Amino acid sequence: xxxxxxxxxxxxxxxxxxxxxxxxxxxxxxxxxxxxxxxxxxxxxxxxxxxxxxxxxxxxxxxxxxxxxxxxxxxxxxxxxxxxxxxxxxxxxxxxxxxxxxxxxxxxxxxxxxxxxxxxxxxxxxxxxxxxxxxxxxxxxxxxxxxxxxxxxxxxxxxxxxxxxxxxxxxxxxxxxxxxxxxxxxxxxxxxxxxxxxxxxxxxxxxxxxxxxxxxxxxxxxxxxxxxxxxxxxxxxxxxxxxxxxxxxxxxxxxxxxxxxxxxxxxxxxxxxxxxxxxxxxxxxxxxxxxxxxxxxxxxxxxxxxxxxxxxxxxxxxxxxxxxxxxxxxxxxxxxxxxxxxxxxxxxxxxxxxxxxxxxxxxxxxxxxxxxxxxxxxxxxxxxxxxxxxxxxxxxxxxxxxxxxxxxxxxxxxxxxxxxxxxxxxxxxxxxxxxxxxxxxxxxxxxxxxxxxxxxxxxxxxxxxxxxxxxxxxxxxxxxxxxxxxxxxxxxxxxxxxxxxxxxxxxxxxxxxxxxxxxxx
Numbered sequence: 001x002x003x004x005x006x007x008x009x010x011x012x013x014x015x016x017x018x019x020x021x022x023x024x025x026x027x028x029x030x031x032x033x034x035x036x037x038x039x040x041x042x043x044x045x046x047x048x049x050x051x052x053x054x055x056x057x058x059x060x061x062x063x064x065x066x067x068x069x070x071x072x073x074x075x076x077x078x079x080x081x082x083x084x085x086x087x088x089x090x091x092x093x094x095x096x097x098x099x100x101x102x103x104x105x106x107x108x109x110x111x112x113x114x115x116x117x118x119x120x121x122x123x124x125x126x127x128x129x130x131x132x133x134x135x136x137x138x139x140x141x142x143x144x145x146x147x148x149x150x151x152x153x154x155x156x157x158x159x160x161x162x163x164x165x166x167x168x169x170x171x172x173x174x175x176x177x178x179x180x181x182x183x184x185x186x187x188x189x190x191x192x193x194x195x196x197x198x199x200x201x202x203x204x205x206x207x208x209x210x211x212x213x214x215x216x217x218x219x220x221x222x223x224x225x226x227x228x229x230x231x232x233x234x235x236x237x238x239x240x241x242x243x244x245x246x247x248x249x250x251x252x253x254x255x256x257x258x259x260x261x262x263x264x265x266x267x268x269x270x271x272x273x274x275x276x277x278x279x280x281x282x283x284x285x286x287x288x289x290x291x292x293x294x295x296x297x298x299x300x301x302x303x304x305x306x307x308x309x310x311x312x313x314x315x316x317x318x319x320x321x322x323x324x325x326x327x328x329x330x331x332x333x334x335x336x337x338x339x340x341x342x343x344x345x346x347x348x349x350x351x352x353x354x355x356x357x358x359x360x361x362x363x364x365x366x367x368x369x370x371x372x373x374x375x376x377x378x379x380x381x382x383x384x385x386x387x388x389x390x391x392x393x394x395x396x397x398x399x400x401x402x403x404x405x406x407x408x409x410x411x412x413x414x415x416x417x418x419x420x421x422x423x424x425x426x427x428x429x430x431x432x433x434x435x436x437x438x439x440x441x442x443x444x445x446x447x448x449x450x451x452x453x454x455x456x457x458x459x460x461x462x463x464x465x466x467x468x469x470x471x472x473x474x475x476x477x478x479x480x481x482x483x484x485x486x487x488x489x490x491x492x493x494x495x496x497x498x499x500x501x502x503x504x505x506x507x508x509x510x511x512x513x514x515x516x517x518x519x520x521x
Contacts, residue, residue, distance in 0.1 A: 006048050010034045016206060016289050019071035022049045024060045031055035036066035050076075052172075053133035054124025061174045064183070069137040069172075070144075072204045073285035078437035079471060081409035083108055084122040087115060088130065089406040089436070094273040096131040097158050098240055107407055135159060136172045138272045143177055144184035145201045150177050156268035198356075199266070201275075203248070203259040205284040208310030211250050212482065213282060216314050219334050220325070222341045224364045225348065236351065236362050237274070237317055242267035243365060244274055245357035248282060259284070264356035280315035280406075280437060288312075291439075291472045295479065298469050300456045304479045311482070313474045316434045319405050320397050321366050326430050327390050327422060332382075340380065347375040369397035389422025396420070408436055433474045442466050442473040452480030 001009075001021070009017045015035040024031040025041045031052065032038065049055045052068060062068050077088040090096075090104050099107070104127060105115040116126040123130065139157035142148055148156070154165035169177045211231060218228035226235040234247040245264040250257060261278055263271075279285060288310040296305040305311075316322035328344070329337035348367040351357045367375070372394035380387045396402035404416050413436065414428045426445055432438040442465050443449050462468060466476045 003043075003048065006034075007043055007046065010036070010046075011040045013037065016287060018068075018206075019285070020074045020076065020287070022052050022055050022068055023047075024049055024055050024058060029060055030063045031060040031068060032063040033066045033068040033071050036063055036068075038063070038065055050074075050123050051125060051130060051133065052137075053129045056133060056172060057125045057129055062172055064173070064175065067140070067183075069133075069140050070204060072206055073279065075285050075287050075439070078285075078439055081411075081436075081438075082122075083110065083115070083118050086407045086409055087119060087127065088123075091127060091130050092134060092276045093406050094158065094240070094276065095407075096127060097269075097272075101127045104407070107405075131158075132168060133172075134272065136168055138275060139165065139169060139177075140173070140180060141201055141275075142199075142271075143181040146199050148199075152268060153177070156271045158269070158272050199261075199263045199271075201261045201263075203261050203279065203282075203284055205259060205282075206286065206288055207257070208288055209250070209257060209259065210288075210308050210310040210312060211252075212308065213312045213314055214250065217281075220338060222338065222345050222366065224342070224362060225345055225366050227361045234360050234362065235317075236357050236365050237277070238365050238368070239267070239270040239273055241270045243351070244270060245355070245360055245362060246274065246278070247360065248278060264360060277315075277317040281317050283312035283315060283437070286312060291475050294469050294472045295476055298462060298466065298476075299459045300453070300462065301469070301476060301479055303457065304483060308479065308482065311475055311478050313433055313437070313439065313478055315437055318366065319431075319435045320369050322434050323393060323397075323404075323417070323427075323431055324369075324372060324390060326427050326434075327386070327393060328380075330386070330422075330427065340382065343379050343381065344372065344376060346379055347371045369394045373398050386422060389420065393420050393423070404435070406436060410436070410438055433477070439474045440471040441477065443477055446477075448484040449477060449480045452482070452484035455483045455486075456480075 006017075006021055010023050013035045017034040019033070021034065022031045023034060023036070023041075024047045025045050026047065027041065027045045031049065047058070049058070052062070073092070077085045077092070079085070086108055087104060090107065095104050101112045101115065105112040108115065110118070119130065120126050125133070135158040139153055139159070142153045142156060150165075151162050154162045157165065159165040159168065166177060169175065169180060173180055175183075214228060214230050214233055217226070217233050218230065221228045226233070228234065231252070232247055232249040234245070237244045237246065244266045246266075247262045247264070248259065249262065250259050259282070261275070263274065266274065292305050292309055295301045325337070325341060328340050332340070345364060345366060348364040348371060350364050351362065357363065373391055376391050376394060377387065380390065393402065402416060402420070404413055408416070410432050413432055417423050417428050417431065426443055429441045429443050433441045444465055466473050469476055
């Protein structure tokens with residue numbers, strides 16, 4: 001967007017752009033979200049910034065009226081596969097707290113000095129400033145949504161000291177933490193505030209929001225690890241400092257449809273990581289209006305978009321787990337994949353007695369790559385080649401030979417995964433959709449995609465690969481999967497196989513007629 005496109009957006013107070021850029025006003029020294037209800041400033045006094053951190057660096061403070069930190073993030077970090085986008089995905093996942101700037105730079109193949117220069121040029125702020133802005137946003141969420149002690153808020157948000165926390169809140173918001181907490185409004189959902197290990201937080205998102213993502217996750221939920229229905233999703237999750245149990249719930253009766261995160265148990269230091277991964281899982285930083293406008297321009301997708309506005313692409317809370325699920329789900333139905341994953345989950349670490357997860361119907365963690373490599377052969381059933389492929393991938397991840405995460409781009413991901421036996425372009429594309437949030441994946445060889453296309457209105461002269469709706473082809477794929485499932489009278493349980501037939505490397509194929517592909521795992 002150029003200057004005047006952004007200026008027209010703030011003049012219209014369009015909430016669709018909240019979080020996608022920030023408006024700084026020289027005459028007041030503050031920065032706002034695009035939908036701020038204040039009078040539109042004169043154009044000559046306005047500077048637009050890609051991130052709130054850049055506005056901080058330029059000396060601006062957050063608007064007390066519109067609270068620009070209380071918005072969804074930008075979908076740009078998934079759209080961009082450049083160094084800035086990859087770095088932001090890692091920063092949002094809390095990587096700076098774990099490995100520092102040097103660790104992120106090494107992960108991306110640059111020196112810390114080069115990374116700082118790239119981010120400062122592209123985003124207006126260096127990695128430390130970007131991480132600081134992320135901590136401030138987490139702290140604001142905790143201050144207005146919980147009754148946690150201020151010291152607990154400080155460390156949960158990632159600050160190293162209470163003094164650093166106080167200074168940052170004062171500098172960013174021009175308010176003390178106590179004063180910022182006093183701006184809190186009553187929660188629309190679960191009206192009481194939680195304690196330090198029992199939190200309930202609102203999750204901001206851009207409307208519309210299609211709740212079909214809950215059905216997608218429910219169809220694939222592994223008993224003992226996950227519990228889900230059409231409006232809630234609960235699971236255990238291994239995080240850097242400990243284990244968590246959480247529930248995401250949608251309340252259609254609340255104004256605008258409240259989406260909340262309830263955390264039953266958590267090391268508070270892991271909260272920023274959990275928030276980031278939950279947002280990725282439910283694709284909460286997406287711009288559904290922009291996506292739907294692009295998809296509706298294709299006559300094949302016009303009716304599905306009108307019927308299902310705001311469709312989301314499910315993400316992943318654990319990259320290694322997602323690869324295992326994708327490999328097991330190849331060439332079998334969703335139900336069969338869930339059965340196999342349930343058998344494999346026996347290898348996962350059991351939750352101790354008294355753990356809050358038991359009250360939620362959960363008793364284990366999904367097994368690590370090391371646990372799968374050690375015990376998977378006794379637990380997995382089916383073709384020996386598939387078992388060997390899964391175990392080889394697990395061993396490579398456990399030994400460090402295979403290392404991929406949110407900081408990869410489509411090409412580096414393909415370079416790492418394609419050499420694995422039993423992994424082909426379908427698997428790479430599916431992992432790219434769900435791990436790095438690539439919005440432009442079209443799984444052309446997927447049988448469910450082909451079946452979904454048959455169920456749509458016929459159209460001549462339109463490309464078979466949907467490149468005309470790029471860069472949103474992952475969302476087109478979701479619509480086609482939904483169309484294939486709804487034709488069979490089920491929103492989530494495909495009966496036909498829809499995975500990587502023809503995608504398995506030649507040396508892994510049997511010399512027999514190919515089976516129809518199966519559904520994504």
